[in-house]
Amino acid sequence: xxxxxxxxxxxxxxxxxxxxxxxxxxxxxxxxxxxxxxxxxxxxxxxxxxxxxxxxxxxxxxxxxxxxxxxxxxxxxxxxxxxxxxxxxxxxxxxxxxxxxxxxxxxxxxxxxxxxxxxxxxxxxxxxxxxxxxxxxxxxxxxxxxxxxxxxxxxxxxxxxxxxxxxxxxxxxxxxxxxxxxxxxxxxxxxxxxxxxxxxxxxxxxxxxxxxxxxxxxxxxxxxxxxxxxxxxxxxxxxxxxxxxxxxxxxxxxxxxxxxxxxxxxxxxxxxxxxxxxxxxxxxxxx
Ligand code: NAD
Numbered sequence: 001x002x003x004x005x006x007x008x009x010x011x012x013x014x015x016x017x018x019x020x021x022x023x024x025x026x027x028x029x030x031x032x033x034x035x036x037x038x039x040x041x042x043x044x045x046x047x048x049x050x051x052x053x054x055x056x057x058x059x060x061x062x063x064x065x066x067x068x069x070x071x072x073x074x075x076x077x078x079x080x081x082x083x084x085x086x087x088x089x090x091x092x093x094x095x096x097x098x099x100x101x102x103x104x105x106x107x108x109x110x111x112x113x114x115x116x117x118x119x120x121x122x123x124x125x126x127x128x129x130x131x132x133x134x135x136x137x138x139x140x141x142x143x144x145x146x147x148x149x150x151x152x153x154x155x156x157x158x159x160x161x162x163x164x165x166x167x168x169x170x171x172x173x174x175x176x177x178x179x180x181x182x183x184x185x186x187x188x189x190x191x192x193x194x195x196x197x198x199x200x201x202x203x204x205x206x207x208x209x210x211x212x213x214x215x216x217x218x219x220x221x222x223x224x225x226x227x228x229x230x231x232x233x234x235x236x237x238x239x240x241x242x243x244x245x246x247x248x249x250x251x252x253x254x255x256x257x258x259x260x261x262x263x264x265x266x267x268x269x270x271x272x273x274x275x276x277x278x279x280x281x282x283x284x285x286x287x
Pocket of ligand 1: 142165166167168169170171172189190191192196209210211212215230231232233266267268270
């Protein structure tokens, strides 16, 4: 048996097209483009690529994407001053601070200083709390992308057992809340969970957001389960390096009903939902 591949590249293009339509409607109604400001502090190689891609993707759908590149030595108070200015600027709908931040900057303080109405990453405690209380406002992008791919799989989530491996604030916890809201029975697993393979084998929907290369083996997967692999892990393969997920793809694809590849699964969905969140923030603020 071979699982159906949930093609994140193709689905993310559909989401981008949907967003482009919403941007066009917003522009005709309000006479301005939605604005997304991306802040990068320092020169982390992956972050430089991610932030450039976010700016480019925004402009491609008609969002006014602006990238602020600040030196590694920027003080926390200078970052907070920039956030204060962007929070008050009416032309700015979305603000994203790329993580990780340099060590001398308090990440929590910075994230909590973003106006929750402009918090397109959905990491602010107010947005996390709203999601938890069943009144989602701006929801983290990767979990939204996971849910869209689960929807594409066609699985009926009502009463299904969903196991989420990983309990981070940016992926594991919000994805579990979204699954719960769709009436799945949700189990959250983590590094201290007993018999992780056995638990995973009971999952109709298995979401792996761990950051451990190919942790989830084929024999951990229930036949016909939907497997969503959030992991991005760079491994050495001879003298080359390549990116793999948290799931041993070839093994799992033999057992699962549907599975996301890495790369080309959840990854492309994240940027698409950042654009979605920016238009959502703009519309919620401007009507
Ligand atoms: P994190 O390090 O914040 O959290 C990892 C979680 O995994 C923790 O809750 C921990 O308890 C759990 N864990 C660690 N080892 C485990 C083990 N052996 N067994 C079971 N659970 C274990 O990571 P994160 O930010 O949630 O990211 C997870 C992965 O997803 C990373 O590979 C990251 O690069 C990737 N990621 C991808 C995207 C995307 O757009 N595709 C977005 C965010 C994160």
